[in-house]
Amino acid sequence: xxxxxxxxxxxxxxxxxxxxxxxxxxxxxxxxxxxxxxxxxxxxxxxxxxxxxxxxxxxxxxxxxxxxxxxxxxxxxxxxxxxxxxxxxxxxxxxxxxxxxxxxxxxxxxxxxxxxxxxxxxxxxxxxxxxxxxxxxxxxxxxxxxxxxxxxxxxxxxxxxxxxxxxxxxxxxxxxxxxxxxxxxxxxxxxxxxxxxxxxxxxxxxxxxxxxxxxxxxx
Amino acid sequence: xxxxxxxxxxxxxxxxxxxxxxxxxxxxxxxxxxxxxxxxxxxxxxxxxxxxxxxxxxxxxxxxxxxxxxxxxxxxxxxxxxxxxxxxxxxxxxxxxxxxxxxxxxxxxxxxxxxxxxxxxxxxxxxxxxxxxxxxxxxxxxxxxxxxxxxxxxxxxxxxxxxxxxxxxxxxxxxxxxxxxxxxxxxxxxxxxxxxxxxxxxxxxxxxxxxxxxxxxxx
Numbered sequence: 001x002x003x004x005x006x007x008x009x010x011x012x013x014x015x016x017x018x019x020x021x022x023x024x025x026x027x028x029x030x031x032x033x034x035x036x037x038x039x040x041x042x043x044x045x046x047x048x049x050x051x052x053x054x055x056x057x058x059x060x061x062x063x064x065x066x067x068x069x070x071x072x073x074x075x076x077x078x079x080x081x082x083x084x085x086x087x088x089x090x091x092x093x094x095x096x097x098x099x100x101x102x103x104x105x106x107x108x109x110x111x112x113x114x115x116x117x118x119x120x121x122x123x124x125x126x127x128x129x130x131x132x133x134x135x136x137x138x139x140x141x142x143x144x145x146x147x148x149x150x151x152x153x154x155x156x157x158x159x160x161x162x163x164x165x166x167x168x169x170x171x172x173x174x175x176x177x178x179x180x181x182x183x184x185x186x187x188x189x190x191x192x193x194x195x196x197x198x199x200x201x202x203x204x205x206x207x208x209x210x211x212x213x214x215x216x217x218x219x
Numbered sequence: 220x221x222x223x224x225x226x227x228x229x230x231x232x233x234x235x236x237x238x239x240x241x242x243x244x245x246x247x248x249x250x251x252x253x254x255x256x257x258x259x260x261x262x263x264x265x266x267x268x269x270x271x272x273x274x275x276x277x278x279x280x281x282x283x284x285x286x287x288x289x290x291x292x293x294x295x296x297x298x299x300x301x302x303x304x305x306x307x308x309x310x311x312x313x314x315x316x317x318x319x320x321x322x323x324x325x326x327x328x329x330x331x332x333x334x335x336x337x338x339x340x341x342x343x344x345x346x347x348x349x350x351x352x353x354x355x356x357x358x359x360x361x362x363x364x365x366x367x368x369x370x371x372x373x374x375x376x377x378x379x380x381x382x383x384x385x386x387x388x389x390x391x392x393x394x395x396x397x398x399x400x401x402x403x404x405x406x407x408x409x410x411x412x413x414x415x416x417x418x419x420x421x422x423x424x425x426x427x428x429x430x431x432x433x434x435x436x437x438x
Contacts, residue, residue, distance in 0.1 A: 064300055071290035081283055084300065088307065168396045177387045180399040188407065 005070050012066070012083050015059045017139045019090045020200075022052050024132040026097035027193065031125040034100050034186070035118070039108040045101035052094035056087045063087075075207070082207045089196045089203075093132065096193045103186055112182045114175050117167060124160050124190040127153045131197035138204050150201040157194040161187050224289050231285070231302050234278045236358045238309045239419075241271050243351040245316035246412065250344040253319050253405070254337070258327040264320035271313035275306045282306075294426070301422050305358075308415040308422075312351065315412045322405055331401050333394050336386060343379050343409040346372045350416035357420060361427050369420040376413040380406050 026045050033042035063080050066072060072080055103112050113121045131153050138146040164187040167173060168180055175183070205211075245264050252261035282299050285291060291299055322331050332340045350372050357365040383406040386392060387399055394402070424430075 064296065067286060067300070068292050068296050073287050077283065077287050081286070081303070084303065085307070088304070165397075165400055168400050173396045175396075177392045177394075177396075177399050178384075180396050181384055181387055181403045184400045184403040185407065188404065 005066075005072070005076075008062070008066050008070070009072075009076060009079060012059060012063055012080065013139070015055060015062070016083055016086055016090070017136055019052060019055050019059065019087060019094075020132070020136040020139055022048070022055070023090050023093045023097065024129065024136060026052065026094055027100070027125070027128050027132050030097040030100040030104070031129065033104040034112055035122065035125070037104060037108055037111045039105055042101040042104040042108070046098050046105070049094050049098040052091060056091040059087045060084055075210075078210075079207055082203045086200050086203050089200045090135075093193050093196045096189045096196070099189045100186060103182055103189075107182065112179075112186060114179060114183070117164065117183060120160055120164060120167070121186065121190070124157060124187070127157050127160075128190055128193045128197070131194055135197055135200050138201060142204065142208050144205055144208060147201045147205045150197055154194040154198045157191055161191040224285075224291070224295075227281070227285050227289070228291075228295060228298060231278060231282055231299065232358070234274060234281070235302055235305055235309070236355060238271060238274050238278065238306060238313075239351070239355040239358055241267070241274070242309050242312045242316065243348065243355060245271065245313055246319070246344070246347050246351050249316040249319040249323070250348065252323040253331055254341065254344070256323060256327055256330045258324055261320040261323040261327070265317050265324070268313050268317040271310060275310040278306045279303055294429075297429075298426055301426050305419050305422050308419045309354075312412050312415045315408045315415070318408045319405060322401055322408075326401065331398075331405060333398060333402070336383065336402060339379055339383060339386070340405065340409070343376060343406070346376050346379075347409055347412045347416070350413055354416055354419050357423050361423065363424055363427060366420045366424045369416055373413040373417045376410055380410040 026048060029041050029048075030045045032038060033045060063084050066080055067077075070076075106112075131150050134146045134150050134153075137143070138150070164183060168183065173180075245267060248260050248267075249264045251257060252264060282303050285299055286296075289295075325331075350369050353365045353369050353372075356362070357369070383402060387402065392399075
């Protein structure tokens with residue numbers, strides 16, 4: 001019985017890692033579609049999001065079955081409840097990657113981001129991709145040094161996000177209102193992605209240490 | 220034992236209602252601060268969000284204790300897991316009300332929204348407030364007719380949200396880029412608020428019927 005239970009817990013952990021890998025793939029491809037105005041790739045990301053949603057539901061049902069049938073306590077219980085919450089954050093990160101891809105599709109064949117902000121958005125995307133990869137690694141290794149890396153990356157994302165608004169408010173901003181909207185939304189999607197990443201990282205940290213780390217940022 | 224357990228479940232339900240009431244108060248006041256450029260009221264909403272966060276944590280801990288100590292099954296288990304998820308959505312709605320208040324504070328003494336969009340934003344806010352009130356009512360009464368009302372209100376919100384982008388893209392849009400950013404973000408906050416409201420409503424519906432209603436919208 002105990003062995004079956006451990007196998008089931010392990011399965012939940014594996015599914016979380018699978019979802020996290022799919023989210024990484026989604027944000028990588030979404031960014032390629034976004035920077036390269038690649039409508040087919042955008043379409044692929046949009047379609048693939050259904051798989052992430054499916055896996056999230058599957059994981060959640062599995063977790064609830066474990067709660068019902070095994071009545072886990074202490075750290076096992078924390079692990080199950082934590083998984084339910086992490087899956088929700090990961091699913092939302094998948095949605096945000098889809099939103100980025102949808103912007104690419106909407107503006108095709110034009111690019112969403114004006115040349116003056118390309119470098120900023122490249123860095124935003126690179127940081128989101130880094131966070132997403134590190135979450136997978138963190139879920140696999142439980143190496144808590146990664147949590148700090150993820151938080152630092154997110155702090156930099158917040159700076160970049162603010163700098164985007166600075167650029168838009170500057171006197172030399174000469175883009176159309178539509179572009180201003182797209183830039184605002186895209187920046188917000190990348191920024192939210194990082195926040196959800198931090199939220200997953202903090203949950204892993206909580207599972208490992210049993211200590212709830214206070215939030216060091218507001219959003 | 221059974222009696223204690225029922226009292227604890229009831230307590231979780233009550234706390235959910237309390238959070239929902241605070242969220243309603245937050246979105247009502249945030250909107251007043253937002254439309255009236257009332258910086259003190261904005262400040263009040265921003266400060267009050269900590270109470271919502273505290274109550275969410277408290278509810279979550281209580282729910283996890285019930286899972287650990289009572290090992291609920293079937294509909295009781297569903298109710299506990301559902302509460303954890305609803306509290307997360309309500310907490311997020313509180314954050315969004317805070318974001319609206321933060322925009323009001325940022326632009327004070329100016330108003331955030333230009334006169335041409337006042338009516339649209341009034342309607343957005345009215346619908347968000349309606350949704351928030353109806354969620355409290357739904358949590359109290361489990362009257363599923365309210366779910367349909369909430370979904371209809373959200374469909375209208377999505378229309379209005381799209382119309383904001385239409386207004387910004389129109390040739391006669393002559394606002395500053397900063398205003399364009401504020402309008403974009405504010406519209407997004409009101410729109411996300413409605414989505415989270417639908418998400419809570421669908422969870423209540425699931426708890427009552429045991430049937431998971433497929434999502435009828437994408438965001």
